[in-house]
Every structure is written in C-alpha cells, then in structure tokens.
Amino acid sequence: MAALRLAGPSAGLLSPTALTRTLGIYTTASSSITGSLAAKYHASRYAVAAVLPSLLSDIWESILRAVPKKKTSHMKKRHRQMAGKALKDNISLNTCPACGNTKRAHLLCPHCVAPHISEIFSLAVTPTQILSASGASSLKAHLANEEGFGIAQSLSAAHKIGCHHLTTAKGSGCYAASVGFGGEVKLWRFEDGMWNEDLKDNGKVKDIWAISLSSDARYLAGTTHDGRIKVWDLQNNIEEVWNFETRGSFGMCVDLSPDGRLIASGHQSGSVYVFDLAEGRMPFSLSGLAAPVRAVSFSPGGKLLAAAGDSTMIMIYETSSGEQFATLIGHAAWVTSLDWNDSGEYLLSGSFDGKVKVWSIERKACVATLSESDKAIWSVKWLPKVGKAERFAAAGASQSIALYREANSS
The missing domain is CATH 2.130.10.10 (YVTN repeat-like/Quinoprotein amine dehydrogenase)
Incomplete structure (x- = not known):
C-alpha cells in the first residue's frame, strides 16, 4: 500500500496479484517507473505552462476583435463616415457663383x-x-x-x-x-x-x-x-x-x-x-x-x-x-x-x-x-x-x- 500511495497516479497500471507476490521487486521497479512518470508529468506541465500565455493572448485578441470595447450604433458609424467626408470637403476650395471669389466648398462665401x-x-x-x-x-x-x-x-x-x-x-x-x-x-x-x-x-x-x-x-x-x-x-x-x-x-x-x-x-x-x-x-x-x-x-x-x-x-x-x-x-x-x-x-x-x-x-x-x-x-x-x-x-x-x-x- 505504501508503494501504491507512492505511485499515486500510476496505481491503475498494476494488478493486486503482482502486488502480493513480489512486493520487494515491485517496490524497486515501482520506484523507477514512478520516477519516469513524474518526470514526464513535470515536463508536460512545464510545456503547457510555456504555451499557455501565447494561447491566451490569441484568444483574447480574437474576442476583442469580435466584441468592441464600446458598442457603437449604426447611426454613430454613419456620423463617423460623414465626418470623414466633411473633413475632405473642409480642405477643398471652389469659386463663389455670386462674387467670383475663392471660398471653401462647405461654407458660405465670406465676401x-x-x-x-x-x-x-x-x-x-x-x-x-x-x-x-x-x-x-x-x-x-x-x-x-x-x-x-x-x-x-x-x-x-x-x-x-x-x-x-x-x-x-x-x-x-x-x-x-x-x-x-x-x-x-x-x-x-x-x-x-x-x-x-x-x-x-x-x-x-x-x-x-x-x-x-x-x-x-x-x-x-x-x-x-x-x-x-x-x-x-x-x-x-x-x-x-x-x-x-x-x-x-x-x-x-x-x-x-x-x-x-x-x-x-x-x-x-x-x-x-x-x-x-x-x-x-x-x-x-x-x-x-x-x-x-x-x-x-x-x-x-x-x-x-x-x-x-x-x-x-x-x-x-x-x-x-x-x-x-x-x-x-x-x-x-x-x-x-x-x-x-x-x-x-x-x-x-x-x-x-x-x-x-x-x-x-x-x-x-x-x-x-x-x-x-x-x-x-x-x-x-x-x-x-x-x-x-x-x-x-x-x-x-x-x-x-x-x-x-x-x-x-x-
């Protein structure tokens, strides 16, 4: 039972017959087996821990792309589009049809x-x-x-x-x-x-x-x-x-x-x-x-x-x-x-x-x-x-x- 407790995670791999017949051999063999399993266990744990940050980063990035930080209505999006158009018009010039002077396209003629x-x-x-x-x-x-x-x-x-x-x-x-x-x-x-x-x-x-x-x-x-x-x-x-x-x-x-x-x-x-x-x-x-x-x-x-x-x-x-x-x-x-x-x-x-x-x-x-x-x-x-x-x-x-x-x- 001491070997069973020591093996811990590997106890399911051994039969009760083997346990009763060659307790000493089992004990010696179980030490090497459990050592290798423990090493593999710790190695896999460290590998998962090393990969986890990058996985979480990708997951959160996809979530942020799918869900905006602040919900924006269609009307607000349209306003942003119009603001961009207004900005474009703001820098364009044309000729006033009344007086012939140059003026900004989106404004009344100041003259x-x-x-x-x-x-x-x-x-x-x-x-x-x-x-x-x-x-x-x-x-x-x-x-x-x-x-x-x-x-x-x-x-x-x-x-x-x-x-x-x-x-x-x-x-x-x-x-x-x-x-x-x-x-x-x-x-x-x-x-x-x-x-x-x-x-x-x-x-x-x-x-x-x-x-x-x-x-x-x-x-x-x-x-x-x-x-x-x-x-x-x-x-x-x-x-x-x-x-x-x-x-x-x-x-x-x-x-x-x-x-x-x-x-x-x-x-x-x-x-x-x-x-x-x-x-x-x-x-x-x-x-x-x-x-x-x-x-x-x-x-x-x-x-x-x-x-x-x-x-x-x-x-x-x-x-x-x-x-x-x-x-x-x-x-x-x-x-x-x-x-x-x-x-x-x-x-x-x-x-x-x-x-x-x-x-x-x-x-x-x-x-x-x-x-x-x-x-x-x-x-x-x-x-x-x-x-x-x-x-x-x-x-x-x-x-x-x-x-x-x-x-x-x-």
Whole structure:
C-alpha cells in the first residue's frame, strides 16, 4: 500500500496479484517507473505552462476583435463616415457663383455674407439688386432675384466718410444717386452688369441732405439744411431748374411722384410741403405732424402721400386736395422709413425700436409686425416680386440686411 500511495497516479497500471507476490521487486521497479512518470508529468506541465500565455493572448485578441470595447450604433458609424467626408470637403476650395471669389466648398462665401462695418443708413432697389449705403466708404450691390442673395459688386471709396442717402430711378433701374457725409453727390449708371460713376467731379450738385430721382432718371431733387428744395435736370447739363423756399427748417426727407409732377418734402419742424413742378408753385402744405418728419413717400399711382417721423404716427394724405386720408397708429418709436409696394395695397414702415410693420391701405390697419431685432431700422424697401411672393428688406443699426417673404406664398 505504501508503494501504491507512492505511485499515486500510476496505481491503475498494476494488478493486486503482482502486488502480493513480489512486493520487494515491485517496490524497486515501482520506484523507477514512478520516477519516469513524474518526470514526464513535470515536463508536460512545464510545456503547457510555456504555451499557455501565447494561447491566451490569441484568444483574447480574437474576442476583442469580435466584441468592441464600446458598442457603437449604426447611426454613430454613419456620423463617423460623414465626418470623414466633411473633413475632405473642409480642405477643398471652389469659386463663389455670386462674387467670383475663392471660398471653401462647405461654407458660405465670406465676401457675400460679410456685414457692413457700420450701420446701414439707406437702401435702394432695382429689378434685380439691392443697393446699400452705410458709414463705410463703399456702397454695396446685392443680388435680389430668384437665384439667391449675395454681393454682386462693391463700389469702393464711393464716399470717404460714409453715405447717408441712396436712391434709384424706379422706372429703368439703371440709374442711382448717393450723398455722402462730406456733402458730395454722386450719380451712378448700371451698364454691362456693373455700376460705374456716371458723372465724375460734379460740383453742381452739392450741400444737400436727402435726395430722390424721378422714375425716368431725368430729375434729381434734394433738400438743404435751410429748408430749400432744389431740382436739377440731369439730361440738360445738370442745370438747376427749381429752387423752392420754405420756412427755413431743415429738410429731412424728399420724394418725387411717379409721374414726376409733384415733389414732397418733410422738415424738422414737422411741416410737409408739396410742390407742383409743372406749375412751379406749392399747391398746399400738410399739417398733422408736430414732430420732425423723417420719411415721405408717394403711392405708385401718385394719388396718396404718406408721411411719418418722431410723432410715431403715419399720416396719409390725398395729393389732389391735401385732405387727410388716414392715420395709422401702432409704432411706439420714431418712424424712420416708408415704402409702398408696387400695387399700392400695402405700406411698409420701419422704426427706431427695430420694428417693421406692414399696413393695409384698404383696412387702414397694421396686418403684420416684425420685431426680429431691437436695434434701429433706418431703411425699408419692397423688393420686386418673384412669382406671387411679396418680399421686402430692412436694414439699420444691426449692420446687416434682413429679407422677408410672404409666408403663405409659393
């Protein structure tokens, strides 16, 4: 039994008969047998121990390949793919279709969306563009058609210390005029897709504040600091053809009727004057606004005249008689700009508190109020229709132009 216990693992190889007959021989033989078995046992144990680390490494590597450390959804994998594509697009460049400058393929053109470096004081429109004037030295022409919106041209160094008034001839849309803070007046012509200065070094038209061009671009009207209203004939060597005097109050705004017959001016005293250019006289002056008048605008048919300013009210008069047609109340701050749509159904107004209102002339009431910004609005303009949609633009102290479109139009 001692041999059996010693042999241990090899006991099953020996029979009980052999165990009882030759115990001594068994004992001696079993010692050599058990020694060799033990050696083999230890050798195999060491061999398995030597191979085990590499086996475990391969097993764990296969497991890690099959099961990710963190479960990733298909959507996240797709996002990673798109991120790789975006990274590729990020380093690719193309040409902006609006201004022709080089830009990154995945970004809007910085030249087209760059705001003015100062407040925008005036807007003017043509059938395809919006012109803007600001405290900067350059004027900007923006695309405003069905193809999109972007800068079409920048008129560098147009006015050294900025421009405060800008107007276009509504008939052809090929002529514009601008007045700078230095007192200089410049005339512009649109030809071959570009704006160019029409008359350089012009000294006949100067020292005026607000301006207006007739629809046929023949006459230019302007107001002066001492309340006079001047009119120049641009097709006759820029001769001054009219010089109307008022009571001496600063002329803050002016407008020519679509037929070129009437001219209206608003003054710091709150007075509104209407002059008949055909007869060379003032048929009537309009009352009702005791505060400075900042905007006057004739309706497309010329039958109505809207005037507004620091009183916050908008007064509408009949041009045939001077009688008051309507009073529009709704603004809580100075009204700085007015503009009629092409049909004369709606009047657009902008105010110092950043609100833009659309008024129905038939209902004599406000039908829409937009208050996207709390900064002053200095100019509002209706844009040419694209399909059935009514569109307009507003600009001011925010240094950008906001475009709006009729919501229920297609």
